[in-house]
Amino acid sequence: MSDSGTSQQADEAAGSAGGSPPRGRDLRTALMQPDGWRLERRLEVRPTYELYATVIALAITAVLIGLLVLLVGVSPFDAFSSLYEGAFGDRESALETLVQSTPLILTGLAAAVAFRAGVWNIGGQGQFIAGAIGTFFVYDMFPGLPAPLLIVAMLVGAAVFGAIWATVASVLLVRYNTNEILTTVMLNFVIDYFLSWLLSGVWQASNTPYSQTERMAENTYLPRFFDDSRLHWGFAIALIAAAFVHFMMRRTSMGFEFRAIGVNKRAASYKGINTAVSIVAVMAVSGALAGLAGAGELLGLHHRINFEFGEQQIGFTGIIIALVARLHPVGVIAVAIAFAGLVNGATQMQISTGIPAALVTVIEGVALVLVLVAAVACRYRLRRGAVHADESAEGSE
Amino acid sequence: MDTTPVTAPGNDILVAEEVTKVFPGVIANDAVNLNVRRGEIHCLLGENGAGKTTLADILYGVYRPDDGRVLLNGEPLDLHSPRDAIEAGIGMVHQHFELVPPMSVIENVVIGTGAKQWLDLSEARRRLEEFFADYDVEIDPDAEVGRLSVGEQQWVEIFKTLYFGVEILILDEPTAVLTPQGVDELFRILRQMRDEGLTIILITHKLREVIALSDRVTVLRRGEVVGTVNTADVEQRDLARMMVGRDVLMQADKAQHDTGEVVLKIDDIHLASDTGRGSLKGLSLDVRGGEILGIAGVSGNGQNALFDAVVGVRHPEQGTIRIADADTTHAPPHKVALQGVASVPGDRIAQGLMMDFSVKENLILGNQRARRFARAGVLNRAEIDRFADESIEHFEIKTPSASQTTSTLSGGNLQKIIMARELSGEPRLIIVHQPTRGLDIAASEYVRRRLIEERDRGVAVLLMSEDLDEIFQLSDRIAVIYDGRIDYVAEPEATSLEEIGLYMAGVVEAAGAAP
């Protein structure tokens, strides 16, 4: 299928009025403005416009951050080059950047899938935690399983737990029409405290005062690609997940329906798509992806859950990544690696230039704000003159 | 009948001179002249699309005319917004209420008024109570507006407007939401208001109301003024002729043939709508294979509910819908579609298409799980492309490619996409609503030809349209929907535009013409 269906949901994400194209009375404003320059909504936002707008927004971000760095008294060139050095400067740091990007790709995909279907899953963070809980739950329940089977079972457990936690919100949405934005935000905290309870209770490792689980057996470790890097199979899983998401959204009947409810829920129901089922399904997929991210971090890096497990806010960062990537799976990979590079390079930057590593969060915030504004801006064009009948969709045959 | 404009200089309070308003593809008002006298009830009469509401919106500052001007008390009036109109003394109550449902009556009334920051409702309360007492309306000023009946909400809207001290009140189809008793009450009060000096412009398509209430009436047809007459001088039939009368009817280019079995049978369905407009109240009809049943009617009389009930988006509270042998009264849309039902909705953009999908994706919308287009849940792209190219060629859809974004296409091509999609499944019933609205002549003719072809193939076609020409041109039988019921069915040869117009306007109700 073509890529033409993609702009809409990203617009939903980026801005405002979303699906309903101009009709009827809404010509009012345009018609009532006096002649002269005016903004006009485009009929079609080509993916290339979006790409340009995103690139321009990121360029402005770089300039603003450069100015900020200058304000702190460091040459922007030094700051950016040390940032780059730390992120991609050599093999070691580049591989470490990929390590950091692994969970971000998955939570980014989780957000992108849901947003594309018009479902505002802000609960990636909670589903990420649920995934880790699911992983450890399976580990705890089936100690006797042979390693390969156990790893598969744990990954499935993570996906299922993530999906279940997302389903709480989607069922409340389709059953009681509760705003999923609010419920998913609340559920993030609930699972956080649930994990905290597990860590200080039933799952608490013996002989330690800390809230943490036992270290998991070594046969549960996700294999690493290289001896000299922490890069583990989780990264491959993330890439496969991105391919899966792309395939699902563009090449399957279910993905078609997900995109359809994201574009025009009303027309979707007229054409026989069960919107409630689709909402629950897409939330489950989204939650499963975030859950996998939790499994990857646990099995690939940490090997135990402790109270710091969720602190990196990987679920929330995934939302930003999805939005900056305009909800494209491939874009999610690129943006996730870029964000991971920022995080990874920031340490280097702090050491060599003294700029606080917290600059990374500022960069993320500014980039997101500008990309969002750019996304809205590229849906309009500046024109001169009054509206004429022949400019509309209805009139021009 | 005297159809020359009645003018009486000095008496005119609001005058429109040669007002023209063009919307994309449509001339809504074509050099319209209107003069409204101080202290009269002036009806604007016409079918849907005649330009009544557009004219009123121009008088109320919602639109600016492309040409012509509006005079108030002889002075040119330059309105930029409804606020300007209100300040000039012109108020309007739209069909779509501008109320804040969770707030009380009195709060709704004072929004945007008053100079003091400290909210003082006592003045508003006093005037509200006085007003309600004067006109014998019983509404609690502290009641939450959202909990009032639609009729009561309309009172709040009217009073909200009067609270500004307007001299001219425009009402757009105010009786659509009222019970017969409510209509009587409204009319009593409107007369009283007129007698107290208010000028009232009432938009309607119901002849009875014009006769019962108005002093003068201006009839519009297709954006043009047919004439302004003193109501006392005319009969309902004269007005009906002015309203629907037109040039020679285009002859239907279709062969006679026999009809088959009943495909769609609707028996006494009731379906309430949220707003109170357009409910179904015991509607029955049947359509046979190989016939086009045309349903004429002014919009808001239940067409949307009928469409939704047949395709399964909403389900009737009472009554049954059968398609061939299957009872589909409570079947969801995809089950209904499996019975061989194709549907072309009235609002093609909101109900029929994914504007941001590609053309080919829209061509398979709803069939994304059909065996032809998907195996094991995976879309068969080669088959979809083949089908899309075939449809584009067969239905003459003008698009650069099958991958083009749908939103860039014209209205005619949008409709062709829907037609191509819906007819591809070889349906046995096609339900179409306003199939040619907003289309140019060539596209309209194309759509109509296709419908006739389907009928000739033995398909049952249920056609709902507000375009009477279209109804007469295509239908094998014509039914009229009015207030959620169908009480009149006739063959085109056995009826006339005028007759249909009378039923559409609710002049004759349940006159014994059984379906």
Added chain:
Amino acid sequence: MEDFFTYSVILGIFVATVKIATPLLIAATGELVAESSGILNLSLEGTMTIGAFTGFLVANETGSLWLGLLGAAAGGAALGLLMAVMTATVKVNQVVAGLALNILGLGGAFFWYRSVYDEGGAVALPTVDRFETVAVPLLSEIPALGEVFFDQHWLTYFAVVMVPLTFVFLYRTKYGLELRSIGHNPEACDMRGVGIISRQYTAVIYGGVMAGLGGAFLSLSEAGQFFPDIIAGRGWIALAIVIFGNWRASWILVGSLLFGFLEATQLSLQAQDVNLPYQLLLALPFILTIAALVFNRSRSRVPLALTIPYHRGER
């Protein structure tokens, strides 16, 4: 367990309840006004962090806590202004804008703090003298009640006073009425000439100021210093309180006290080493908020146009 139910422990819990409720209440009453205008500001967490920081920064630089409060208000207003520009003018999706500014607020405060105070590396964390509690004459002498309610911080009294004031503003002034009608039906207001964008700016910036002051309570009255995680989820709890309180000022007060009480109780449980799952008490506010969403749905007072941007002429 018996030890837990002593007079002093329970009194301590109530005193702590009021303290904990203070920043929640300030931020929530501000958010109530913002949401009344139809704009959901999800960036409370970030805005409170900025407020906590700018408040601390100004207080530390000038030596005046009162100027610090002004600084906090300015910091909150700045983020509120950004939110208003993005949502009321550019009409970016409110949820996304809120998340973006949240990150900007958190990151910005942290970055700024580190660039100002962390240059040498291992320097002792700067502190300011905290606001003292202010005992209300006579009333503070009342046993128990006096200690709980009348020996608190200025900002606590301010928070409590803002509850009726917010109610009066929203329900007894022309501006408040117009604000609420915009939140429910902006088109109706537009048709009557009530300016929408200016009012939304006012409301959202006011919400930002209040969130900033709520943050400043933590840095200037409680901690006497700033650290990046100072807000620790309180912004989100404040958002939850607005929902829990069903967009009513009085219930927001109840919600703040209830959530404060749960937090105070769990702190006390932990301190006393009582073996109860204190996490349940921490999770309860969020569970109760979801329950409130479900159970209040038929009598919900949510602004009907919340999160829906208004474009003139679109229905």
